[in-house]
Structures are given as structure tokens and as C-alpha cells.
Amino acid sequence: MNALNHIASTLAANPMASNADLNLLERLMLSARSSDYAATHDMVYMVIFWLSVAFFVVVMGPYAYFIVKYRRKPGVPAQRSVSHNTPLELAWSIFPLMLLCVLFFLGFEVFIDGQVAPADAETINVHAKKWNWSLGYDNGALPKSEDYVNLVGTSVPVFAIPAGKPIRLVLESEDVIHSFYVPNFRKKIDVFPNRYTTMWFQAGNAGERHYVFCAEYCGDQHSQMAAMLDTLSPEDYDKWKTDHVLNPKDMFPADYGAFLYKQQGCNACHTVDRAKSAGTGPPWWGIWGRTENIEGGGQITVDENYVRESIYTPAAKIVQGFPNQMNSFQGLIDPEGISAIFAYMQTLSDEGQAKYEKDKAAWEAAKKAAEEAKAAQN
């Protein structure tokens, strides 16, 4: 695997939130309960569950009894009994209706309470696209390359959220409808390309990690459009945010390219492993300088011009055997970023890796020397 993915994380990784503190029955049906709203929701859920069980027993009890008691015996006729009883029929219509009214109000009450974010909530913007999530913090913080973890055959970003503080998400999509789903918070909202939707939550304990899934079908990598949320103490959260404001000029170009590869969601379709695992787009291992057959005939060599064209106008030249699926990144990746992606692509081969290690060591030594010289000057 690419050496870049093995850089140790700066923060200790949180373990996945667990539902071990729920009782056995709840554990069968519910994931970890990680917000106050989740606790209220689970109360409603369990009320419906027990009502359902009661209803099931009321119907299936007599049913089972009748099946055993009134099984056919040769020569014995069915007995006469009434085939209509208005009070009974009214009772079994009206009594459930009253229960259903109670259920409606319970569900409505909890839902509406969960709709309005407190005035002091911190707003985080959520940008969705095929097929990744990105959270936009007020200070521009972004997950670093090392903040990605392997999940469902791809790598997904880990974002930070504060414990015990309300967070309001404002969500929008770049392409199709997605749905932002955090099972541990029992919350979900559809994300549209033509309007903003909002959702809020207040995470419970610090030190837990939560899944974010896409719950509205959005194409090939729908099931791999995931992210993680790490609940940190408010102090750690502030530290995380400061620590994650990115300055590309401080990064080794290939590292910046690797960062963009994940941050822009290239990893949803393009694999970078040595085995060239299949993806929606061409695998990137050994891609630099490779000759590819183009849909509609002809060949190209993967070089600066082809990569730039493929990022800005992806439909221009499609590599044979791959669908025309990619959106343009015009306005999303600047020329500096494009150059960094060239540098990253060049590291994706055995020789490239060796060269990367050597160059990076030299770059770091030079950087350190410059810093020391600067310090000595002061």
C-alpha cells in the first residue's frame, strides 16, 4: 500500500461508539445511543415496539388457539356462531384508532422538538457529491490525509465534532440527491442540489466515533459514500480545528496531491493500491506515462495535459472500459492543486515510491535547515 497512508495520526483514534450500555433487547434493535435526542427517540421506538408486541399477541394468541382447537376432525362439522357483532367490531376499530392517535402525537412531538436548533448552535456546512461528504468548518479546517480510514473498500474522512455542544448542519449537494444519515444520532435529512436543508444534533460522550452514511441512492459508489464523526471534548475540538487549517505551501507537493486525492473524493472512483483494484474510474497505480486506449478509437499517453484535461473536462477523452461518470473539477482544484496531483500520481509506482521517499527526506532536511537558519538569525 502507498506509504502515504501509513503516516501516524496526530490524534489518537476514537473507538467506534458501542451500544453495550443498552439493554439486551435494545441492543438487538438499536445502534449506540449518542445524543439526547437519540434517547428520546428510543423511548418512542420502544413504546411502539411494546404496542406492536401487545397487538401481535392479541391477534396471534386467539389465532394459534383456534388453529389447534378447531382443526378439522372427520365427521365433525364446524359449529354455528355469530358472523357479525356490531359492538365487537366497533370496539376493535375505535380502540386501535385511539392508540394510533397517541402514537401520532408522540412521534410528532419528538420530531418537531428535534427540528429546531438552539440559537447558540455552531453551524457547519455539509457539501455532498458523488461520492463523498465534506464538512466545512467556520475556520476552513479540513481533514488531513492521515485522517482517513479504510472502510467498505475505500477510505473515508474522519471529521471532528464537539461533545455536549449543539451543532447545526446546513447541507447542499453538487449533483444528485443524497441523504445525510447518522444512525447513532437517529437523524437523517435529504440533501438536494437546488436547496439547503438543515439538521442539528448535540453529541454525547467525547471519545466516540460515529458512522455517517448516504441513505438516498446516488449511483455506483452509493454504499461507499461514508464518513466518520469523532466526538472530541470542546477543548480538543477547538485544537483539532486550529490544527487542521491547511496551508498547501507548507506541504510537500506530492503530499498535498495525496490530500486533494481524498479531500476532493477522487478516491471514490480511483484506487491507488499496487494490485490496481477495480473502481469506477481507471486505477492510478502506474498511471503516469501509461498509454491508454480511448473510447471511440485512438490512444493517449497520461501526461500533464491529459490529466489537466481530464480534471477540468472529464468527458473529453474517456479511457476504454470505463463509464463517463466524472464531474468537472473546474473551480474546485486550482492550478497549484493540479500540479500537486501530477506530483502525487508520479509517486504511484515502485520507482515513484522510492523517489518520493528520497525527495521527501531531502525536502524535509532542507526545510529543517532553513528553519534552523531562520531561528539562528533571530
Added chain:
Amino acid sequence: MTTIDASSGGVGAHAGEHHGASYLHRKGGFMVTVWDWATTIDHKKIGVMYMFATTFMFFLGGMFALMVRLELFTPTMTNDAGQIVGQLFANDVYNRMFTLHGVIMVFLFIIPAIPAAFGNFLLPIMLGAKDVAFPRLNLMSWYIYLFGATLAVVALIGGGVDTGWTFYTPYSITGTAMHQQVFLVTLAAFILGFSSIFTGLNFVVTVHKLRAPGMGWFDMPLFVWAIYATSLIQVLATPVLGITVLLLAIEQAFHIGIFDPALGGDPVLYQHFFWFYSHPAVYIMILPGMGIMSELVTVHARKRIFGYKAIAFSSLGIAAVSFIVWGHHLFTAQTAMANAIFSALTFFVAIPSAIKVFNWVATLYKSSIAFTTPMLYALGFMFTFTIGGVTGLFLATIATDINLHDTYFVVAHFHYVMMGGAGIALFGGMHHWWPKMFGKMYNERAGILGFFFVFVGFNTTFFIQFLMGSQGMPRRYATYIPEFEIYHQISTVGSWLLLIGFLIHLANFTHSLLKGPKAPRNPWGGLTLEWTTDSPPIEHNFHHEPVIHHGPYDYDDVVPPFCDEKDFPLPAPLKPGAAKH
């Protein structure tokens, strides 16, 4: 105590008697027979053709379901060497398979299966009519179905549509070349809609105009009531599907923004249009199944149905409410106000459905239950449909739906209602009316064995999906986090049991067609009119026009036609002066 005149079959020579041969009687060689079937206006032949077509579609759709379950046996993961493992089909292949499964099962199997196959075969006979009101229109419906189904399957398989059966915009109308095939598939749905409308119209008129002399509205079998309610929905709701497809076409052709946000349209508007048809369509799927249930329970428990009118009116009630609950499919997409309204309305659907279940259970009271294959399916239906019903409560309640929306909980719920309800009823009905349709008995033991595989397989496949869904497993996922692996594996094993069950049924029916013993006219002791005619019925259904002297469920007063009172003993007669039910 009275019997039906028509049942005298061959005893007296009344005026206007029909001596025709069985409708299955071959009039000549192979080509003559093919031509005879292809141009027939006999509702029975058309019904049988629908039955074979929808059964084929069931196995086709089922095959894709098995492949979907197979892919989900293991999750896709990155191993220590950085390779991606555990993937049987690529994501795009998986997405096409679940789309094929959904479209085929919904539009080509379950919507036409009971109304078009059993409705066609049974509705005129149960009413004592010679045919439906418009036999030629009926044949046209069949050809429209055949054309639409062929177009749909060719477009789906050839074009690789991967949108799911819901075709949500903008995903379905933007992006890649293969999405142009979406238009062909929706066009096929549009064409199939006409077949549905024509059949519905035909049945409505048949019920109104062609009931046998003496048959009032409340003398009709409850299956007829259910088909009648279904037909009303088909006639009223299906045009909306046509409008939706036309709007899609107009948007594509003239670039007028309707659903596409890139043109200024609103994708949620599409969801409203889609569910305004597709929610009533859910009841097109389940109501006929409920109708079959009322027949199976009474015949095989030899008992008057409890609450006839409540069951009949609850069918109409369900049909009416079905039009105003579509918004519960949009709880994560629409305003809080709309959510509140649709959640409240949705709870009303629960009542008429619950009434039916109560009535069927009450019918079993003091009855005489025979554990035949059809009755086992009927009893199975009550079990699975009740689970499908109560889990609907979690989805109608807004707070819990927000968590469960688009998860496997929803998948499990609608499979419990569609497959565990409509599907199970259909298989029961097939066993119940098979002897009447083809004049051959099947092997009862094999039928029962098949039932147990289907019942156990079904519950194994789908019950576990409630648990993983409420724990947060989203639907339409080609892969999943490893935590859910064991759940998916149990579900997949269940799908294999289902396959075994259906193969047993298929073999049993094939054996019955080839070598089955001849069926008597009334093997189960039914009282509705189809049991008064030959097995299989003659071309004009009855030897002479039946006249109704008793209700369809008077099991405590009437020895069933062509049955021996020794085998079908009646309870002691009512004491004089005692109130009659």
C-alpha cells in the same frame, strides 16, 4: 336449504343449456391451438396466459433477488495488502440487479399477477357471467401488457438502468449515457399503465352489469369486492403515472425545467408525482391478496366469514385512503408541516387493514380447519401480514421514520407486506384454484413441503432485516460495514430456502399438469359459483345461467355442490325462533 340451479350440470335439460367442451380442449394441431390462444377472447385463457407470464416474471425477478443476496453475503473490504476483497459483482452491476428485481417484481409481476391472472379467470365465473363485459378490450390489455413487459425487460437488461424502480430525479435524468434507457423503461411503465387501466375498467363494468340473477352487491364473494376496489384504484391512479412520464419526456425534449434542478426544476416534485401513483399502487398489489384470503379462510375452515360488510367496505376504505397518504414516502424530504399531515393520514390506513385481520381470525372461531396447502398459505398470510402491519407503525410515526427511512427496516417492512402478504396470498390462491383452472390435482404433501420452505425461508430472509435496518443499515447498498455481515448472511441463507420452496412448487405443478389425477368439480367444498361448474370450466363457464339462492359463505346451511353430506357435515339446524346470525 337450497342449492344453485347451475349445479345440476347435465341432470335436467333446461332451455339455453351449453354443452361446450372444456375451455382447454384443443381444437386442432399445434398451430391451430397457438392461433386459438393468441386470438382468444375467453377470459379464462387470457387469465391463464397472464398467469404463466407473471410466473415467468416472478422467477426472473427472483433470480436477480438471489444474485443481490449472494453479493451481500460478504462485505467489500480493504485487506492488509491494500487490495479490495469481498466483491462478487462490481457496484454498477449490483445496482442494475436490484433495479431489475424491483421493476420486474412491481410492474411486471405483482401489479398484474392477482388482478389480471386470477381476476380474469375468476371474476366472471364468480359473478355467474359468461365473460367480462368487454372481451376484446381484455385481449387488447393482454397484448399491451406483453408489449410493455417485453420493452421493459429489453430496455432494463440491454441498457443497464441502475436507478432503482423509483427512478428518482435528478439521478435518473442526468449524467451518463445509460440513463437515456430510463426513458424507455418509464415508457414501458406508461404502456403497462394502459393495460392496467383497461383491465380495471373492464372489471368495474363487469361487476356492475354482469352479476347473475339474484346476486345483489352483498351476495358477491369478497374476492370480487377486493378486485372491484383494486380496479377503481387502477382506473383513477394509473393516469398520474402517465402524466409523470409525459412530464419527463417534455423536460427531456424541450428542456423545460420541471424536475431537473439544472433547468430550474424541482426533484422533490418528481417524488410527489411518483408516489401519488405508486402509493395507491401499493394497494393495487395488496387488496387482491386480501380478497384471496377471504376465500381461502372460509372454504378451508368451512365457516361463514365474520363481518362480511366490514371486509367489503374496508376494501373500499383502503382504496379511498390510499390516495392521500403518498407524502409518508417523503418524511426526510418535505416540510415539517407536510410530515405532520401525512403521518396523521397514514395512521388511518392501519384501521381497515387491521379490521380485515381481526375478521379473518374471528372466522376461525368454532370453525373446522383443514391444513391443506392453500389454508396453510392463508394462515401464513395472517402471521406475516400482521408483522408487516405492526412494523408499519414504526414508519408512520415521524420521529422513528426519520431514523428508519431508506434503511433495511423499510425493505423488510414492504417485503412482509408485498411478498408476505400479496405474494403468499397469490401462492395460496394458485394452489386453491389450480384444480379448477386445469382440472388436475397436485400432490398435497409436496405442496405442504413447499409451503414450509417458503414460509421459513421468507421469515429467515426478511425478519433479520428489521434488526439490521433499525441499527442503521441503509438500503440499496452494494456493500456494508463488517458489523452487519452475520445479519446479511442469515438473510442470504433464507433466500436459498425460498428458492427451494418455489422449485418444489414449480415441480409439483409441472407434475400435476403432466400426470396429475383428474380434479373433481369441487375438491375443497367451496360455495362460490366457480365450484358449481366443471373442472376445468366449459368455454361458456356454465351449462346454464346460474341463479343465486344462497350467499357465498353459507357454510352452516348449505352442503357444497357436488359434495357428499357425509364428508361435509352441517351443524345442527337452528332451533325455531333462534335469531339467524
